[in-house]
Amino acid sequence: MPNRMNIAVTHKEIEEQKYYINELKNRVYGKGLKYHIVTYGCQMNVHDSEKLAGMLTEIGYEEANSQQEADLVLFNTCCVRENAEMRVYGNVGALKAFKQANPNRIIGVCGCMMQQAEVANYIKKTFPFVDLIFGTHNLHRFPILLLQALDSNQTVIEILDSDGKVVEHVPVKRAEGISAWVTVMYGCNNFCSYCIVPYVRGRERSRHPDDILGEIRSLALDGYKEVTLLGQNVNSYGKDLESRILFHQLLRKVNEVEGIERIRFTTSHPKDLSDELIMTMAECDKVCKHIHLPIQAGSNRILKKMNRKYTRESYIELVDKLRRHIPDIALSTDIIVGFPGETEEDFLQTMDIVEEIRYDSAFTFVYSPRRGTAAAKMKDEIGLEEKKHRLARLNELVAKISKEKNQEYLDRNVDVLVEDISKTNKEYLTGRTDTNKIVHFRGSYDLIGKFVTVKITEARAWSLEGKVLDDQGSCS
Ligand code: SAH
Ligand code: SF4
Numbered sequence: 001m002p003n004r005m006n007i008a009v010t011h012k013e014i015e016e017q018k019y020y021i022n023e024l025k026n027r028v029y030g031k032g033l034k035y036h037i038v039t040y041g042c043q044m045n046v047h048d049s050e051k052l053a054g055m056l057t058e059i060g061y062e063e064a065n066s067q068q069e070a071d072l073v074l075f076n077t078c079c080v081r082e083n084a085e086m087r088v089y090g091n092v093g094a095l096k097a098f099k100q101a102n103p104n105r106i107i108g109v110c111g112c113m114m115q116q117a118e119v120a121n122y123i124k125k126t127f128p129f130v131d132l133i134f135g136t137h138n139l140h141r142f143p144i145l146l147l148q149a150l151d152s153n154q155t156v157i158e159i160l161d162s163d164g165k166v167v168e169h170v171p172v173k174r175a176e177g178i179s180a181w182v183t184v185m186y187g188c189n190n191f192c193s194y195c196i197v198p199y200v201r202g203r204e205r206s207r208h209p210d211d212i213l214g215e216i217r218s219l220a221l222d223g224y225k226e227v228t229l230l231g232q233n234v235n236s237y238g239k240d241l242e243s244r245i246l247f248h249q250l251l252r253k254v255n256e257v258e259g260i261e262r263i264r265f266t267t268s269h270p271k272d273l274s275d276e277l278i279m280t281m282a283e284c285d286k287v288c289k290h291i292h293l294p295i296q297a298g299s300n301r302i303l304k305k306m307n308r309k310y311t312r313e314s315y316i317e318l319v320d321k322l323r324r325h326i327p328d329i330a331l332s333t334d335i336i337v338g339f340p341g342e343t344e345e346d347f348l349q350t351m352d353i354v355e356e357i358r359y360d361s362a363f364t365f366v367y368s369p370r371r372g373t374a375a376a377k378m379k380d381e382i383g384l385e386e387k388k389h390r391l392a393r394l395n396e397l398v399a400k401i402s403k404e405k406n407q408e409y410l411d412r413n414v415d416v417l418v419e420d421i422s423k424t425n426k427e428y429l430t431g432r433t434d435t436n437k438i439v440h441f442r443g444s445y446d447l448i449g450k451f452v453t454v455k456i457t458e459a460r461a462w463s464l465e466g467k468v469l470d471d472q473g474s475c476s
């Protein structure tokens with residue numbers, strides 16, 4: 001049996017949480033109080049917000065239609081790049097009048113940015129109207145802290161240094177739909193030199209497989225068809241558990257869960273992508289044929305300075321292997337431009353590898369120095385204008401290739417899991433192929449949650465359009 005050491009400590013925590021949820025219920029239930037959560041950052045944060053919403057729903061809060069009508073506003077923050085932080089400062093600052101108009105309103109700020117004590121203290125000092133500040137390691141203590149905030153006219157602040165716990169059974173209120181996020185591990189051990197995540201999310205902690213599978217089974221019973229397994233580096237899942245169930249073995253178990261039709265996962269660090277995982281992706285019918293494999297840079301010199309622990313050659317070899325075993329696999333990536341010391345020659349190597357790999361899509365970023373990281377101490381002589389210029393050149397190339405890759409789908413019939421009504425045109429539905437391509441098509445709303453075959457008639461850089469085929473294979 002994998003060890004449950006992490007879980008054992010959490011029973012006390014969860015009992016405590018239940019107690020405070022009940023305490024709050026007595027005060028809140030039936031009062032029609034509403035909450036509004038603003039989420040920044042990655043899927044981890046999106047899922048954390050679902051947990052905050054779950055706890056608030058248990059307490060008796062309802063979701064507000066807008067921030068304006070909310071009695072409690074929470075900002076779940078991200079600090080991966082400076083512009084994410086700047087938006088938080090601006091938006092929290094703008095709440096001053098909102099709080100003054102009704103001092104009973106509660107304003108809370110949490111998430112990765114608050115996990116840095118100096119930033120949390122700055123928020124407390126600069127925006128004294130903020131009632132509640134907490135970090136990532138104590139999310140489950142939200143009810144306790146909320147109760148304190150309701151009873152105090154001082155800012156309640158709690159940032160924990162230790163990150164050892166995996167807390168199970170926190171209530172979750174998921175976004176409606178057919179697809180659910182499931183965290184399989186927390187934290188990151190990699191310390192890529194530019195990245196703040198290991199500092200604000202702590203070391204890697206895997207959830208026990210029984211807890212993960214139990215959650216996925218109950219999601220299937222609730223009608224979810226797709227799960228996305230989340231971790232900063234899912235490829236190291238299980239390495240901290242005593243009897244070493246590894247990520248590919250977990251995937252095979254998830255593949256057996258009845259009712260779940262599609263399995264996605266993110267993110268995979270190239271240095272840890274095993275042959276077993278590639279074979280699992282090739283063999284398991286529910287595991288989607290798409291992988292997000294951040295490359296970050298195409299120059300070996302920069303990759304070394306980034307502490308990524310692979311080379312452009314080993315990355316290309318890995319992609320070749322993936323494509324050999326899973327011929328139709330779609331690839332997406334993350335790329336940083338303007339890392340300290342990146343020369344035009346280094347940047348051209350990034351452009352070159354993008355041309356060579358031909359990604360289906362890429363998230364591209366200008367390097368942003370993060371306090372406390374190794375790269376922040378490196379000499380950064382490239383001007384912002386030059387960095388932006390490199391980003392524009394890269395984006396142009398990425399968009400051109402994405403469009404060309406999408407054009408390969410023209411006239412092809414693809415299986416689409418129908419997700420929702422299109423946001424831009426109510427006559428259209430939207431869904432995705434297992435290669436993660438967004439497809440728009442006309443169809444009746446009762447197709448949502450089902451698989452349909454769509455003949456692709458139009459290809460754009462970021463989406464496809466098509467017509468649903470009927471059972472006889474003709475366009476309806
Ligand atoms: N664990 C994931 C995601 C980390 S954050 C992974 O390893 O891929 C998502 C992306 O943000 C990273 O892949 C990287 O491309 C980008 N990023 C992280 N720190 C950054 C920084 N300081 N400046 C610019 N981009 C950064
Ligand atoms: Fe950051 Fe690297 Fe960890 Fe991803 S793997 S979260 S980029 S340190």
Ligand code: F3S
Nearest residue numbers: 041042078079080112
């Ligand atoms: Fe941002 Fe934290 Fe995610 S820093 S990218 S929200 S792990």
